[in-house]
Amino acid sequence: MARTIQSLERAAAVLRLLAGGERRLGLSDIASTLELAKGTAHGLLRTLQQEGFVEQDPLSGKYQLGAELLRLGNSYLDVHELRARALVWADDLARSSGESVYLGVLHQQGVLIIHHVFRPDDSRQVLEVGAMQPLHSSALGKVLSAYDPVAHSDVLEGERRRFTGHTVTDPKKLEQVLALTKGRGWGADVEETWDGLASVAAPIHSRRGLLLGAVGVTGAVERVCDAGELRARIVASVRDCARAISRDLGAGRFQAGRGAV
Incomplete structure (x- = not known):
């Protein structure tokens, strides 16, 4: 059985979590829901944010899906x-x-x-x-x-x-x-x-x-x-x-x- 890359699995889990429910979640909520250490969750979110897949609300500090996902989604639909x-x-x-x-x-x-x-x-x-x-x-x-x-x-x-x-x-x-x-x-x-x-x-x-x-x-x-x-x-x-x-x-x-x- 082919091995999977754990960091990618966790990043995908973060995106799926943000795609459902309240849509905006704090670091603690994300970490506890996915059973991750806060440091690990923060590292994933920071990387996803740098790539445009996640955005952070400047007032609440909560995270939501980013515009880059919409662009990729539209690209998929176009092709x-x-x-x-x-x-x-x-x-x-x-x-x-x-x-x-x-x-x-x-x-x-x-x-x-x-x-x-x-x-x-x-x-x-x-x-x-x-x-x-x-x-x-x-x-x-x-x-x-x-x-x-x-x-x-x-x-x-x-x-x-x-x-x-x-x-x-x-x-x-x-x-x-x-x-x-x-x-x-x-x-x-x-x-x-x-x-x-x-x-x-x-x-x-x-x-x-x-x-x-x-x-x-x-x-x-x-x-x-x-x-x-x-x-x-x-x-x-x-x-x-x-x-x-x-x-x-x-x-x-x-x-x-x-x-x-």
């Missing part, structure tokens, strides 16, 4: 072929649907949002790139779980939190939902993850027919649904967008539209 190919199509989907558009991939038993297009109106919105959505209740998650064997196992064997009264947590019922999702070629979430919101998503495939991710829209139930059902126009727009991105990634006509009925 991510899926996101690069989806940019124009996602913008078009936002305009045609009038709703927010999300591009997601499987990551650590959840859906990582790698691209987010704001709803095209003047409302105040928060960029959700880097946010996570659940596999079992979100439209993006259902699509990934229906088409990807790893995600399928994760969603059935992992924790399934009940977010609303509509969230499906029973494994047998969820299996049926995933079968329906794959059979019709798109996934739905009507107030299963967030009260008052509905989503629809469709899969994106590679030239070899492999699932790469999913694209979807999210908006208020009264706009996305009609009499409790997702509007056919929006479903069609999402599926057309997913097919277009898949074709740009080299998928053939059949692969780009697979799962459709």
Whole structure:
């Protein structure tokens, strides 16, 4: 088994700690949480600070993630072929649907949002790139779980939190939902993850027919649904967008539209 570098492991642990919870932590909090001597923790933080990965608030003395991580994160997203190919199509989907558009991939038993297009109106919105959505209740998650064997196992064997009264947590019922999702070629979430919101998503495939991710829209139930059902126009727009991105990634006509009925 290959040996690991302890200082790098500890530095990574510091960054993960700062990425969650209160986001700003003092030296004592970091040292005690990671079970490190204060001197060791301070040395790690000082090095990370010099490299721009960590910043220290001059008033409180507490530490937080630095701007260099954002730059590296954006660099990763820019070179991510899926996101690069989806940019124009996602913008078009936002305009045609009038709703927010999300591009997601499987990551650590959840859906990582790698691209987010704001709803095209003047409302105040928060960029959700880097946010996570659940596999079992979100439209993006259902699509990934229906088409990807790893995600399928994760969603059935992992924790399934009940977010609303509509969230499906029973494994047998969820299996049926995933079968329906794959059979019709798109996934739905009507107030299963967030009260008052509905989503629809469709899969994106590679030239070899492999699932790469999913694209979807999210908006208020009264706009996305009609009499409790997702509007056919929006479903069609999402599926057309997913097919277009898949074709740009080299998928053939059949692969780009697979799962459709």
